[in-house]
Amino acid sequence: MDNIANHIAQVRANIAAAALRSGRRAEEITLIAVTKTRTPQAAAAAVRAGVFDLGENRVQEFTEKYGELQHLVDADKEKPNIKWHLIGHLQRNKVKYIADKVSLIHSADSYKLAGEIDTRAKAANRRIDVLIQLNPAGEAQKSGVPPSEAEPLIRAAVNDFPHVRVCGLMAVMPAADDPEEVRMYFREVRGLYERLRSQYAAAGGADTAFRHLSMGMTHDYEVAIEEGATMVRVGTGIFGPAESQ
Ligand SMILES: *Cc1c(COP(=O)(O)O)cnc(C)c1O
Numbered sequence: 719m720d721n722i723a724n725h726i727a728q729v730r731a732n733i734a735a736a737a738l739r740s741g742r743r744a745e746e747i748t749l750i751a752v753t754k755t756r757t758p759q760a761a762a763a764a765v766r767a768g769v770f771d772l773g774e775n776r777v778q779e780f781t782e783k784y785g786e787l788q789h790l791v792d793a794d795k796e797k798p799n800i801k802w803h804l805i806g807h808l809q810r811n812k813v814k815y816i817a818d819k820v821s822l823i824h825s826a827d828s829y830k831l832a833g834e835i836d837t838r839a840k841a842a843n844r845r846i847d848v849l850i851q852l853n854p855a856g857e858a859q860k861s862g863v864p865p866s867e868a869e870p871l872i873r874a875a876v877n878d879f880p881h882v883r884v885c886g887l888m889a890v891m892p893a894a895d896d897p898e899e900v901r902m903y904f905r906e907v908r909g910l911y912e913r914l915r916s917q918y919a920a921a922g923g924a925d926t927a928f929r930h931l932s933m934g935m936t937h938d939y940e941v942a943i944e945e946g947a948t949m950v951r952v953g954t955g956i957f958g959p960a961e962s963q
Pocket of ligand 1: 890937953954
């Protein structure tokens with residue numbers, strides 16, 4: 719578990735360096751520890767090392783770990799305020815299981831899914847923050863909307879779903895040996911993000927929620943930060959390679 723704290727320190731140093739290279743401040747960037755396939759004990763080690771944003775990609779694993787981790791950290795003297803991020807593809811029939819637990823859904827990618835999130839958020843007496851997931855390279859096996867469909871989807875969600883708050887964009891880049899190969903995708907997504915942000919800032923006034931750009935994983939988060947990411951999702955870089963099952 720000491721390893722986890724060391725890895726986190728290293729990732730934070732890399733984040734700070736990448737931010738500096740691009741004239742940004744490290745505090746502008748939220749590190750999400752991706753705990754999928756990891757034990758609740760490993761997740762608790764990340765929390766104790768000061769990472770309070772945790773990401774899961776599957777609903778069942780999320781709800782199980784949510785309960786177990788609460789139990790683990792409740793035993794600590796200081797109760798950290800953990801924020802859970804749902805970063806994987808979300809089926810409509812599973813929204814109900816996370817509606818009262820999730821802080822940010824990164825994978826909103828259809829009008830119908832946004833509608834279901836709205837219904838379940840209302841039932842839970844809250845608003846749910848979402849990001850619109852893009853599929854910037856149009857990969858068949860990945861979810862997400864084409865960049866050209868982001869604006870109409872956001873407009874529809876803002877108009878029709880009062881319990882959904884669209885807070886920005888998320889993207890998963892194509893796998894590449896060299897992260898430089900996907901820099902252009904990061905840049906393209908950032909351009910779209912900036913355009914939408916100025917549009918929604920104008921519409922929403924000072925309290926606009928549209929201020930997150932979730933992109934970058936272990937192998938490419940430094941390039942993502944150089945290109946404007948405000949949230950990076952790091953699993954392997956914190957917890958080590960996934961154990962083969
Ligand atoms: C697993 C996963 C990550 C983290 O991947 P690593 O390469 O282990 O850092 C980030 N984002 C999504 C959507 C994931 O599914």
